[in-house]
């Protein structure tokens with residue numbers, strides 16, 4: 001695991017953008033495509049703008065395929081839909097072919113949406129092992145990642161798949177990659193900044209004794225890939241040296 005700590009958000013986002021570009025270049029050179037899983041929430045908005053505006057000419061976007069590590073069970077035009085956030089901050093600044101963006105179909109019931117999303121991924125990978133080039137993850141203040149929330153059945157998921165989960169504290173369903181699917185990736189990058197992430201971060205990377213049920217982000221541990229945390233100083237406030 002590599003922990004990168006930044007003084008400012010500007011430095012963090014620029015370095016993370018450079019890191020994404022490097023992996024994109026390597027993947028395109030090796031496999032002629034870059035399979036990129038996006039995170040939702042608020043944290044990645046600035047990164048998506050930097051990649052699609054400032055760094056627009058540094059990636060061959062025609063070779064990029066976009067996926068979502070999790071989605072909220074809301075219509076595609078709802079402001080909480082992760083796909084809409086990515087569309088507004090990322091895709092709308094570029095000319096991305098619609099068939100390169102894998103949105104979760106939330107017109108379906110959550111369980112069916114998860115099954116269909118997994119089918120679409122399987123098809124994209126031609127039935128081969130699903131190894132994404134890069135999975136970008138966020139982390140909630142409660143240490144959830146993707147939509148693997150504390151004390152939900154998704155914490156115990158052993159299957160490499162996409163699943164639906166009822167999140168009691170939000171009284172809503174989510175659709176999410178399972179940890180075994182995430183852990184197959186070549187590269188996994190966490191983006192977490194701000195003081196409100198400090199407690200979660202101190203447990204997720206600081207605790208020797210793991211408690212996955214309470215801190216699901218601890219489940220992320222790539223089998224053969226690389227794990228990098230991009231965080232700011234505020235988020236590391238409670239980490240012991």
Ligand SMILES: O=C1O[C@H](COP(=O)(O)O)[C@@H](O)[C@H](O)[C@H]1O
Pocket residue numbers: 039040041042043044070071072082137138139140141144145146147
């Ligand atoms: O609900 C979600 O939260 C996490 C973290 O979001 P943030 O707003 O604190 O950045 C995010 O990674 C996930 O994709 C999203 O659905």
